[in-house]
Amino acid sequence: MMEDFKALHVAREGAVLKVLLNSPETGNAISGLLLDELLAVLGALDDDPGIRVLVLSGAGDDFCLGGDRREFPDLLATDPTGAGLRALGNKARRVCDALATTDAVTIARLHGGVIGAGVGLAVFCDLRVGADNCRFRLPELGLGVPPAWGGILPRLLNETGAARIRELILTADNFDATTAAELSILHRVVPEAELDNAVTRWTKPLVRRSPAALRTAKTMLNAYSGANRLADATLFDAELLTSAVAAAEAARAR
Template sequence: METQQASTITVAAEGARGSITLNRPEKLNPLGTVTLTELADAARWFDARPEVKVVVVAGSGRSFSAGADLAAFAGDGPGSVTLREAADLGRRMADAVEAMNAVTVARLHGHCIGGGVVLAAACDLRVAADTTRFSIPEVDLGIPLAWGGIPRLVREIGPALTKELVMTCRPFGPAEAKAAGFLNRVVPEAALDAEVEELVQQLLTKSALTLTATKRHTNAVTEGMVATARCWSDADSLVTALLDPESREAATAYLSRHSAGRGEPK
């Protein structure tokens, strides 16, 4: 087994299969600046290993991901960078994951929140436990959904449902997500690993050439329909929202309402 060194994720390759696992379970795997950078680096690391056909993207502990690590983006966390750079890291991460040569399978459980939804949307296939809880709370936090999240959601579930879920911030479950086309499979939580393994084994029997060709062809068609390349300016909208008084009031109110959760997503 070959591994890549990282501090917030684990990355491994063994033969034709690989894995990327978010590895801050005590915080429900938040996506801070360091993690976003490491995810993009991991994608490039796998691209240098053409023998890898399938990469499973997962979260350790109780959840897939609780979304963006707000402390890191405020500039007071480990690996903090300038505000504009930090705001653009999520887009770069999602682009890198989506552009990987290998087929990516997202293994979803627990909470899949905000930026975690974007990471899942950047993967090719998605399998979720029937207990997974999804939400996109960015608007409640006074910021737009960035990181290329809007076109990816429009691509997967259509514009009307994207507007509803992003603007209302209401939680939604795996049954709705599958019916909308976001998920490929939903299984009981106890069967999640077996279901992901079955899917991986099916893919591993195919040639790397045909898998990559199918992925590239499908992505090229959808890029013509909903261009993620337009999202280079997402960071500017995000920075503007961080400086907007009404947006900051909304964020303060949201955090105040949920402060009793002690880090548990709502």
């Protein structure tokens, strides 16, 4: 768990694992490397029952400014069939699934920009606290791609409701921490200096819970929240994203 990561900083404090997105020079943009490292951390969690809570945060001025779009043209150039892009999309889905289903309770500690795929990472966490300086945006349509990253759309619809998410996706408008709390994207909003205290107020009781009860409760919450989904259309997210990016790159090359 404490291996030498390049895009993450990982530290354990008792039953709490702190995972820091650690590429502040890119706004912690989500690259293939970052996804690989998150998968390694999340894959090891269930082998370590001593970890009850995972706290996900970002270094620098922003939590995460979205996917690293600089990788897309290179992946298409390497394989014009889009296999590399599909693999990247499937990795994103696996990371989000792992955040939602790991036995540990996952907490997103948010500040600054929380954009696109950064919103995706956040909403797949069980609990979310944001600084009052947070700014959110779902910019995908403005970038020429659908909201098809990691299964973000059904998660947002389930957590917040269709009407407001429809507006935010179609307009790609910015929204602040107060609006995010009204939408249940955030559970709490605090001054940035109080973020760590807010996280601690959650972690202190959580680490005292029965591991079996905590695990069962999380499994039940996930099962009941997904009970009304007849089919999982997010299986097509990687294909949709690949097709849209390929079309956009082809248009740009004309």
